[in-house]
Amino acid sequence: MAKVPIQFTLNGSEKAEFVESGATLLNALRDKVGDTSPKGGCHQGTCGACSVIIDGELRLSCLTLAETCSGAAIITTAGLAEGGVLHPLQRAFLDAFASQCGFCTPGMIMAAKALLDHTPDPSREDVVEALSGNICRCTGYEPIIQAVLTAARSNSQNVA
Amino acid sequence: MALALQTYATVEDAETALKAAGTRYLGGGTLVVRAANEGDVGVCTLVRSTDPALTGIDISGGKVRIGAAVTMAAVARHPDLAPLARPARAVGGPAIRNMATVGGNLFAPSPYGDFAVALLALGASVEAGGTTMPIEAFLTGRDDSHAIVTSVSFDLAALAGFRFLKVSRVKPKGVSVLSIAAVLGHASDGTVSSARIALGCMADRPMRASVAEKALVGARLTADGIAPALAAVCVGIDPATDPIASAWYRAEVLPVHLGRLLLG
Numbered sequence: 001m002a003k004v005p006i007q008f009t010l011n012g013s014e015k016a017e018f019v020e021s022g023a024t025l026l027n028a029l030r031d032k033v034g035d036t037s038p039k040g041g042c043h044q045g046t047c048g049a050c051s052v053i054i055d056g057e058l059r060l061s062c063l064t065l066a067e068t069c070s071g072a073a074i075i076t077t078a079g080l081a082e083g084g085v086l087h088p089l090q091r092a093f094l095d096a097f098a099s100q101c102g103f104c105t106p107g108m109i110m111a112a113k114a115l116l117d118h119t120p121d122p123s124r125e126d127v128v129e130a131l132s133g134n135i136c137r138c139t140g141y142e143p144i145i146q147a148v149l150t151a152a153r154s155n156s157q158n159v160a
Numbered sequence: 161m162a163l164a165l166q167t168y169a170t171v172e173d174a175e176t177a178l179k180a181a182g183t184r185y186l187g188g189g190t191l192v193v194r195a196a197n198e199g200d201v202g203v204c205t206l207v208r209s210t211d212p213a214l215t216g217i218d219i220s221g222g223k224v225r226i227g228a229a230v231t232m233a234a235v236a237r238h239p240d241l242a243p244l245a246r247p248a249r250a251v252g253g254p255a256i257r258n259m260a261t262v263g264g265n266l267f268a269p270s271p272y273g274d275f276a277v278a279l280l281a282l283g284a285s286v287e288a289g290g291t292t293m294p295i296e297a298f299l300t301g302r303d304d305s306h307a308i309v310t311s312v313s314f315d316l317a318a319l320a321g322f323r324f325l326k327v328s329r330v331k332p333k334g335v336s337v338l339s340i341a342a343v344l345g346h347a348s349d350g351t352v353s354s355a356r357i358a359l360g361c362m363a364d365r366p367m368r369a370s371v372a373e374k375a376l377v378g379a380r381l382t383a384d385g386i387a388p389a390l391a392a393v394c395v396g397i398d399p400a401t402d403p404i405a406s407a408w409y410r411a412e413v414l415p416v417h418l419g420r421l422l423l424g
Contacts, residue, residue, distance in 0.1 A: 002164075020162055021162070021163065021164045021165050022162055022163025022164050022165050022196075022206065023163075024193065024197075043194075043197040043198075044194050044197060044198065045190050045194055045252070045255075045256055048253065048255060051255055057233070057258040058254050058255045058258055059255050059258055059259055060190075060255045060256065060259065062193075062197065063188075063189040063190055063193045063194055063197070063259065064189055064193070064259070065163075065165055065186070065189065065193065065206070067165050067167070068165075068186075068189075068208070111253075111254065111255070114254065115254075128332060129254070129332050130254055132253045132254070132332045132333035133252060133253020133254055133255050133256060133333055134253070
């Protein structure tokens with residue numbers, strides 16, 4: 001299968017790779033770029049573990065072909081910490097025990113970030129809706145919901 | 161099997177490419193990439209088009225035109241399409257809604273395709289391959305079509321009488337047990353003057369509840385008034401048994417939920 005060149009920014013850094021035509025963004029990120037924060041769970045668009053933010057919108061990298069992302073700005077959980085300091089969402093997940101096996105966590109954090117980017121002061125219902133495409137089989141969701149609400153409060157305090 | 165992706169600037173060129181064996185059209189990817197990931201060896205080449213004709217929502221002259229590549233999220237947040245926010249938000253979770261397209265939903269097999277159920281109730285027209293046809297005709301022939309859907313259109317006025325309901329076991333995001341959309345017109349005396357009722361999960365694709373529609377015309381939206389329509393709504397249905405619900409269960413609860421939609 002012919003390889004095709006793609007260019008995009010990943011967490012603010014320019015990336016250029018040759019990928020197999022028809023390769024998913026998930027495979028390109030994990031196998032070519034080396035960003036293993038998006039996880040391959042169901043590959044069916046059901047679990048949300050592969051969630052990334054593409055040009056400001058939450059998307060599933062397992063159902064997105066890498067070639068369609070040429071020129072796009074992609075954000076993954078691996079790019080959230082700055083200078084060794086965790087992003088408020090990561091800190092809140094840690095403090096609230098919102099991660100057990102951790103497999104769903106990067107996707108959950110991406111879904112939460114997509115919410116907070118547009119709705120900085122969400123209600124509990126907003127959070128539940130925002131996480132509705134992400135499956136967690138460990139936590140029972142409540143610690144995750146509380147972590148997102150805590151991060152939102154933390155953000156608003158930082159802004160104030 | 162590895163996939164190949166071909167991108168064309170125009171719908172016409174993409175349509176030509178789509179005639180080759182093993183090709184499928186790529187919209188948002190939530191159906192065809194999923195099929196490829198699942199091991200569907202019938203998908204070898206994906207064809208897509210970046211034609212601007214596929215994008216945009218245009219509301220003018222009393223008509224609504226939605227480009228086939230418009231996503232569920234874009235429909236849900238459009239201020240002039242507020243009644244359609246409910247069926248648009250019935251599709252998947254937030255990430256899926258940022259990807260899944262109006263055109264793609266027309267091809268979604270049961271138990272998916274909740275937005276197509278809404279379009280069927282609205283009496284939408286589907287533009288595909290340079291021709292425009294009623295959505296019923298499109299849905300009937302969709303499996304054999306190699307034309308690319310470019311847009312759907314419907315009368316803006318139809319949104320005024322639009323109702324939608326989806327039943328799922330998991331909330332807020334869950335696969336449909338069933339979905340129902342209806343567009344009702346009312347006479348000056350309060351009776352129903354016209355009715356279009358569309359059902360999801362009651363066949364392999366969205367279908368009209370034609371007998372129930374006829375039973376509803378002239379009736380009042382009261383428990384007694386809608387009783388004949390509820391009694392008739394299962395005529396012609398052939399629901400599937402799947403991990404979400406049995407065919408028996410779907411048929412049993414359909415009149416209950418139609419009643420709630422009509423009286424709600």
